[in-house]
């Protein structure tokens with residue numbers, strides 16, 4: 045095991061939010077409020093975890109964190125549009141050496157209890173982590189076994205979740221590895237959106253495929269063909285920006301332009317690679333686009349039967365590194381919840397009022413002040429393969445006639 049991975053493992057034991065709370069404990073209210081404002085945009089108020097949900101979490105060893113994010117002001121004409129948004133992060137349930145069926149069934153059993161807890165908490169829309177019903181085996185570059193986790197959109201995992209969705213009238217966003225039967229069995233990285241009546245509303249396929257670190261996902265599937273799909277579910281208009289897509293502000297913008305009110309970011313990412321970026325990207329997207337975002341990451345270290353290399357000169361190894369959980373929700377005004385645990389299976393429930401979207405847009409006027417035609421022109425030009433960006437320098441002076449209108 046390399047020194048870096050050892051360090052990452054040790055850090056995996058730390059709960060960053062608890063460290064922050066320790067730091068502010070004993071401070072005056074003024075200092076505490078100031079810290080929370082700077083770091084989290086303010087303080088979300090905890091809401092009660094129901095007895096049924098609490099019993100399930102104690103019995104099955106997962107944590108529940110539940111918060112309320114208030115609107116800026118009570119409106120006179122519109123009724124509140126309160127929605128409880130959920131997110132589940134989890135580790136795998138049994139060893140990756142077990143049979144495909146055993147691994148998948150064990151994950152189903154684990155998630156079922158967490159979803160029931162979410163249902164008992166009155167959650168309206170919930171999202172699971174990327175490729176939740178399998179280990180994140182794409183680091184191995186092996187095809188045998190891992191490909192067998194892929195399922196059609198209406199396959200057994202969707203059918204299993206549909207029953208829970210219907211029972212609790214809860215929209216479930218179900219990220220799976222998809223086998224596209226109509227297209228010669230091709231594989232995609234897909235989310236299936238199951239509406240509150242248990243019917244499949246539609247699907248979205250991962251737009252950006254990583255080519256970084258051990259995320260060898262391009263060995264398995266292609267860039268998706270459903271960019272920025274927005275689903276009008278029973279409770280809200282939602283979009284899903286799968287994992288690596290969170291690095292692209294233009295991608296987040298697409299969901300906003302198409303009317304999304306909540307954008308989920310189901311992910312699988314490890315501490316050494318992305319943890320410093322994690323709290324920034326989805327949060328910034330919520331602010332820039334005026335919608336709610338929910339970033340969800342798996343937890344734990346997944347070890348695989350065969351060694352693989354990372355193409356970085358370090359010894360071959362069997363594990364991917366530490367998936368650091370830390371899932372959280374952000375409102376359009378930048379207020380964010382504390383993160384879920386870095387190590388434990390956890391359920392997040394956040395009650396929001398979707399009216400907050402218009403209140404923030406009215407305040408900041410981002411949709412009105414943004415310059416879409418200006419960006420569109422640049423993106424169009426930059427999309428041409430022979431495009432060369434120009435800078436202004438002494439040897440390439442600014443073309444004045446372009447920026448100073450002629451006098452009549």
Ligand SMILES: NC(=O)NCCC(=O)O
Nearest residue numbers: 254259287288312313318
């Ligand atoms: N699953 C996935 O796209 N991971 C890429 C790593 C990252 O974006 O942090």
